[in-house]
Amino acid sequence: MATGIKDKVAIIGMGCSKFGERWDCGTEHLLNEAFQEALADAGIEKSRIEAGWYGSAVDRVNVGTSAIPATTALRMGGIPFTRVENMCATGTEALRGAAYAVAAGVVDIALAIGAEKLKDTGYGGLPTGTRGTLNDLILPVSTAPGGFAQLAAGYRARYGVSREDLKMAMARVSWKSHQNGARNPKAHLQKEVDLDTILNAPLIADPLGVYDCCGVSDGAACAIVTTPEIARSLGKHDIVTIKALQLSLSAGLEIGTADWDGSYVANTRIAAAKAYAEAGVRNPRKEISMMEVHDCFSITELVTMEDLGISPDGGAVKDIMDGFFDADGGLPCQIDGGLKCFGHPIGATGLRMAYENYLQLLGRAGKRQLKDPVLGLSHNLGGVPYNCLAAIAILGRL
Amino acid sequence: MSDRGITSYAAYIPRLRMARASIAAAHAWAMPGLKAAGKGERAFCSWDEDAITMSVDAVRACLRTARANPVTALSFASTTAPFADLQNASLIAAASGLSHDIGSLDAGGSLRCATSALIRALESSASGDTVVVAADKRHARPASAQEMQYGAGAVAVRTGAGEVIARYLGSASAISQFVDHFRSEGQKYDYAWEERWVRDEAYLKIVPGVVARLLQTSGINAADISYFCLPSTISGVAPAVARKLGIRADAVVDNLAARCGDTGAAHPLMMLGLALEAAKPGERILVVGFGAGCDALLFEATTAITSHQSGMSVSRTLARGLTDTSYTRMLSFSGEIELDWGMRAELDTKTSMTQFYRASDQIISFIGGKCGACDTVQFPRMAACVRCGSVAPLAPVPLADESARVATFTADWLAYYPAPPLHMGLVQFDNGARTLMEMVEVVPETFEVGLQLRMVFRIKDRDSLRHHHRYFWKATPAG
Numbered sequence: 015m016a017t018g019i020k021d022k023v024a025i026i027g028m029g030c031s032k033f034g035e036r037w038d039c040g041t042e043h044l045l046n047e048a049f050q051e052a053l054a055d056a057g058i059e060k061s062r063i064e065a066g067w068y069g070s071a072v073d074r075v076n077v078g079t080s081a082i083p084a085t086t087a088l089r090m091g092g093i094p095f096t097r098v099e100n101m102c103a104t105g106t107e108a109l110r111g112a113a114y115a116v117a118a119g120v121v122d123i124a125l126a127i128g129a130e131k132l133k134d135t136g137y138g139g140l141p142t143g144t145r146g147t148l149n150d151l152i153l154p155v156s157t158a159p160g161g162f163a164q165l166a167a168g169y170r171a172r173y174g175v176s177r178e179d180l181k182m183a184m185a186r187v188s189w190k191s192h193q194n195g196a197r198n199p200k201a202h203l204q205k206e207v208d209l210d211t212i213l214n215a216p217l218i219a220d221p222l223g224v225y226d227c228c229g230v231s232d233g234a235a236c237a238i239v240t241t242p243e244i245a246r247s248l249g250k251h252d253i254v255t256i257k258a259l260q261l262s263l264s265a266g267l268e269i270g271t272a273d274w275d276g277s278y279v280a281n282t283r284i285a286a287a288k289a290y291a292e293a294g295v296r297n298p299r300k301e302i303s304m305m306e307v308h309d310c311f312s313i314t315e316l317v318t319m320e321d322l323g324i325s326p327d328g329g330a331v332k333d334i335m336d337g338f339f340d341a342d343g344g345l346p347c348q349i350d351g352g353l354k355c356f357g358h359p360i361g362a363t364g365l366r367m368a369y370e371n372y373l374q375l376l377g378r379a380g381k382r383q384l385k386d387p388v389l390g391l392s393h394n395l396g397g398v399p400y401n402c403l404a405a406i407a408i409l410g411r412l
Numbered sequence: 413m414s415d416r417g418i419t420s421y422a423a424y425i426p427r428l429r430m431a432r433a434s435i436a437a438a439h440a441w442a443m444p445g446l447k448a449a450g451k452g453e454r455a456f457c458s459w460d461e462d463a464i465t466m467s468v469d470a471v472r473a474c475l476r477t478a479r480a481n482p483v484t485a486l487s488f489a490s491t492t493a494p495f496a497d498l499q500n501a502s503l504i505a506a507a508s509g510l511s512h513d514i515g516s517l518d519a520g521g522s523l524r525c526a527t528s529a530l531i532r533a534l535e536s537s538a539s540g541d542t543v544v545v546a547a548d549k550r551h552a553r554p555a556s557a558q559e560m561q562y563g564a565g566a567v568a569v570r571t572g573a574g575e576v577i578a579r580y581l582g583s584a585s586a587i588s589q590f591v592d593h594f595r596s597e598g599q600k601y602d603y604a605w606e607e608r609w610v611r612d613e614a615y616l617k618i619v620p621g622v623v624a625r626l627l628q629t630s631g632i633n634a635a636d637i638s639y640f641c642l643p644s645t646i647s648g649v650a651p652a653v654a655r656k657l658g659i660r661a662d663a664v665v666d667n668l669a670a671r672c673g674d675t676g677a678a679h680p681l682m683m684l685g686l687a688l689e690a691a692k693p694g695e696r697i698l699v700v701g702f703g704a705g706c707d708a709l710l711f712e713a714t715t716a717i718t719s720h721q722s723g724m725s726v727s728r729t730l731a732r733g734l735t736d737t738s739y740t741r742m743l744s745f746s747g748e749i750e751l752d753w754g755m756r757a758e759l760d761t762k763t764s765m766t767q768f769y770r771a772s773d774q775i776i777s778f779i780g781g782k783c784g785a786c787d788t789v790q791f792p793r794m795a796a797c798v799r800c801g802s803v804a805p806l807a808p809v810p811l812a813d814e815s816a817r818v819a820t821f822t823a824d825w826l827a828y829y830p831a832p833p834l835h836m837g838l839v840q841f842d843n844g845a846r847t848l849m850e851m852v853e854v855v856p857e858t859f860e861v862g863l864q865l866r867m868v869f870r871i872k873d874r875d876s877l878r879h880h881h882r883y884f885w886k887a888t889p890a891g
Contacts, residue, residue: 137755139826144760147767151775151872152792152884154836154850155759160824164837167820171861220823220833269838270790270798270846276820276838276861400820400838400848 018292021412022117023256024245025237027056030369031129033233033357034202041070041077041131042087044234048362049088049127056238057248060088063238064121066095067111069104069128071360074143075135084127101396102308103261103405104128105235105364110259110405112239122244129234130359140230140360159219159227161398162311166221168276169317173328181221183331184312185212188225190340191309191348195355197381202231202357226312231357235365237372242412254375257293257389258408260285268400279314279395281404282321286393289406290323295389299324302345302408303387304374306367308395309352318393319347341382349374349382364405367392371409416534417576417711418569419481419541422473422723423685424466425565425672427853429453429733430742432560438739439555446555453735454673455563459745459830460852460871463490463547464500464507465883466566468869471508471545472812473723474568481572484540485515487533489526489677491595492549493518494881504545506776507869507883509810514540523643526567526677527701527709533571534580534709541572548676551600554748558602561645563673567681567726577720578688578697578711584626587705590614607646614702615642615649620656622706623698627657630710634658638695639687641665643679644702659698671730684711685726691717734853744830756828761873763882773808778867778885780845781806789844809843811867816841816887818863823856839865839887850886864890 029051031044039047053060068084070076077083081095098107105128112124135141140158144150170180189209195201207225215223245253262284268274286298295301307322309315319330324345325338333339339347350356350370353363371390373379394405436450457466467488475483486508488501501516519525526546533542547566552558571580592614593604619642627634640663642650650664665683667674675682680701687697691713701707722728736742743749771792773779780791785802789809796803821837835851851859852870865887872884 135755139756142756142759142828147764148771148792150761151763151768151771151882153848154834155827155829155873156834156836156848157824157826159826160822160834160836163822163824164820167818167822167837167861216825217823217833218826220825222822266794266798269848271788272819272840272844272846 019113019117019259020257020292020294021242021255023113023239024242024250024412025239025254025256025372025409026245026248026250027052027238028236028369028372029055030200030235030366031233032200033231033359033366035133036232037133041083041129044129044131044232045084045087045127048129048234048236052236052238058123058238060090062123063090063093063125064123065093065112065115066090066125066127067108068095068097069099069108069361069365070097071099071101071104071130072132072141075141076131100403102310102360103364103394103396103403104361105366106392106394106405106407107364109237109365109368109407110261112237113256113259116239116241123238123240125236125238126365127234127236128361128365130361131232132230132359133232138229156398157219158398159222159311162314163219163222164276165313165317165399169313172275172277175331177221179331181213183316183334184226185209186334187309187312187315188212188354191352191354194341194349194382195351198351198356201351201355202229203351203355222311222313228310228353228358231359233357233359233362233366235362235369237365237368252376253412254372254409255412256407257410258289258406260289260292261403261405263403264397264401274400276399278317279321279399279402279404281402282318282393282395285404285406286322289408293389293408295408298322299345302389302391304349304371304384305345305347305391305393306350306352306370307347307393309348309354310358310395314395315347322391322393346384349379349384364392364394364407368407368409375409375411414534414580415573416571417579418688419479419572419576420474420477420570420720420722421568421685421688422470423565423567423682423726423729424469424473424724425455425563425729426457426461426466427732427734428456428458429671429735430456430739431735431737434737434739435559443555446560449557449560452670453733454560455565455733456742457549457564457745458852462494462549462871463492463566464494464504465870466549466564467504467545467547467568468507470547470566470568470724471504471543474543474570475508476723477721479541479570479572481574482540483510483514483543483570484538485542486510487517487519487529487542487544489519489529489544489546490548491520491523491525491677493520503776503883509777509812522703523677524701524703524705524707527680527699527707528585530569530571530681531583531585531707531709541570544569544571546678546681548678550602550676551746553601554743558604561674563668563675565672565675565678565682567678567685569681569684575716576714577717578691578713581632581710581712582626582630583707583709584622584629585705585707586618586622588618590618611646611649615644615646615653616656618706619653619700619702623657623700623708626708626710632696632710635660636696637663637698639663639665639691639697641680641683641687641697641699643667643674643683645669645674668730671733682726688717689722689725689727693717753828759828760877761875762878763875763880775884778810778812780809780811782809789841791845791847809845811841811845812885814841814843816865816867818859818861818865819846820861821851821859835859851888852886853888855889866890
């Protein structure tokens with residue numbers, strides 16, 4: 015009988031590059047920036063690492079396929095190293111690969127590292143590409159904001175929320191993240207923005223304006239994992255372990271049947287239920303101390319609060335307007351600025367979220383430090399709401 | 413007398429109509445004289461419409477009139493067929509839901525290709541019906557007279573024997589080396605000679621000669637013609653020809669210059685459609701097609717015309733116009749100017765022909781599937797049922813005429829789209845199928861979840877690298 019991942023894997027070192035428009039460097043530099051920090055944090059020699067998982071999502075503007083670009087950049091030949099790609103959950107997938115290897119007892123120490131170099135395309139937003147020969151014949155040319163904006167239509171239709179009220183709650187989501195990002199020296203955007211500016215910004219995909227959308231960034235993040243026992247043997251006292259790692263993927267019901275009304279993300283709900291069970295969380299609104307969720311768009315963060323069971327269905331607007339998710343609120347969310355302000359280098363994002371929770375749990379978050387956090391949740395959404403995957407990781411102290 | 417004739421007809425004129433005053437205003441700095449022609453409006457195609465898509469709309473509407481006899485042939489007549497070698501008629505027939513076991517033919521080469529194709533259909537001895545569809549989307553050089561005169565549109569006419577609404581009385585044709593205009597292979601624009609010469613030497617000599625011959629062989633007096641359909645952009649030509657032939661002045665059918673413009677090869681049939689709307693049993697209709705010669709056809713309305721309802725009459729499609737005053741939109745949609753769409757527009761839209769053929773009934777005929785195990789209707793048809801996972805083959809379910817509603821939507825300003833913003837979202841069919849679709853001709857103020865939709869066949873992507881474009885279905889507000 016499987017017993018899940020809880021407390022079987024400890025994180026002994028993490029690193030995260032400065033996110034942003036890194037005109038100065040390529041993927042190989044970003045990888046090393048994150049890796050050197052993690053290595054120093056773990057206090058081990060590079061040679062102790064026995065296997066690696068490398069997350070990279072958009073190979074056509076990055077370094078190409080396979081994990082060879084990572085082993086070459088890090089000069090780590092001769093060990094098993096695997097490239098993983100699962101859209102925006104790619105970073106979390108790298109962590110899952112490394113954690114499962116350790117939990118299986120196959121290796122003692124493993125590396126999870128993710129990076130993306132998105133600012134080499136020549137334009138803003140995610141690069142466009144083919145979606146396969148059949149989909150290209152059928153699906154509209156869509157963008158990420160175009161996909162997620164439809165949550166707003168579905169949400170308004172289900173709960174009867176006015177366009178204006180929803181737009182205000184969405185603006186409040188981004189306003190809060192800008193407040194947080196301003197206190198993070200590694201964040202892509204470190205500037206507070208007022209509500210009027212957010213509300214009156216040009217439309218990207220109705221009703222999402224510019225400030226309802228995260229930008230894309232260059233960056234890398236990384237984790238070194240081992241067993242709690244080995245962590246102790248390495249002299250670690252304050253040990254952060256993985257409490258849950260879950261993933262759920264669409265199989266066509268949302269896009270292909272009338273089952274889904276467009277007001278929520280089914281995979282987040284499924285992954286959350288499994289993650290809470292794995293971590294032993296019964297009341298997430300009370301037990302989770304902090305969250306890094308996939309706020310690719312403000313409306314995504316809004317429905318995610320309901321999908322994670324933090325707000326009741328239809329109740330996210332009120333919680334947001336009450337400041338429940340602010341840094342000084344009941345359940346701080348996007349403390350590091352989130353995708354909105356920290357940035358979104360796809361392959362790194364899941365690990366960047368874990369990095370913030372890791373820093374907070376160890377009391378190393380500087381100006382952003384929360385008081386005595388116990389459990390940190392991170393959440394990724396890949397794809398678009400009607401055809402997506404959701405990953406959830408929960409970290410805590412042992 | 414022939415027992416053959418017209419059994420139904422339907423038209424399609426693009427909803428977009430350019431105010432000619434806006435065209436004249438844009439050119440006033442160079443061609444102030446165009447102001448005189450700056451009256452009324454002309455139809456123009458959206459970026460995703462062409463002679464094929466307009467034809468599909470017209471044929472589908474034409475087929476809405478029930479008739480037991482099967483259609484066994486489709487002819488497509490156009491001087492602007494999208495493909496030079498890739499039969500356009502075959503694509504139109506498949507998208508219109510016709511059987512694959514039919515004959516098909518592309519006709520072209522002159523503006524009278526539609527009347528010539530119609531004569532062939534009416535002279536045929538086949539037991540099955542023939543659909544003749546004519547459409548044109550002609551290019552005109554900015555600031556030319558043609559830019560003002562040309563419209564766009566399609567007309568489908570179904571011919572057969574037995575219960576007809578207009579009986580075919582006969583036809584006459586002639587060839588001629590009279591060149592009023594021409595367009596060579598690979599060229600975009602027509603080259604036209606002086607209108608006064610065309611009026612005097614062609615319309616007032618060649619046309620009357622052919623019409624007189626037809627009237628004589630049919631034993632019908634010119635004065636007994638109730639509807640005279642003579643397409644020409646030259647002002648006053650039709651009344652002058654009527655006068656010369658002895659046709660009553662009130663028989664001259666409106667050439668739609670004021671509200672639509674000249675629809676090219678489709679225009680004789682467009683005017684025939686107008687005549688059929690008005691005709692009473694026993695009235696005679698004379699239709700002329702002109703170009704490198706002349707065709708003339710004579711019809712007599714039957715008692716069946718009284719109760720006939722066209723799937724889309726010329727008047728109804730004419731009334732669906734949306735007046736536009738943005739001249740550069742028309743130029744951009746027709747490819748006369750190329751806007752800077754940014755790097756997102758660089759996306760390669762190469763079509764995998766192997767994949768296309770495997771899925772062609774889904775792509776062109778919009779055939780979904782019904783699961784044999786759980787009855788779920790779905791699109792696209794994948795290897796396993798979307799609901800129960802059964803891998804048993806799905807039974808075909810056509811979706812083009814199914815009623816559907818908006819489930820989710822957005823207006824995307826970021827995506828590359830030639831008519832921004834890109835409206836798209838999930839479309840929920842009443843029969844259970846659901847798919848993500850592009851939505852066109854949306855009125856933003858009335859767009860909401862639950863809005864009723866209908867399906868239209870349009871260009872999906874243009875592949876500028878290979879000079880190919882692919883088609884698929886889009887949703888548009890019903891009504």
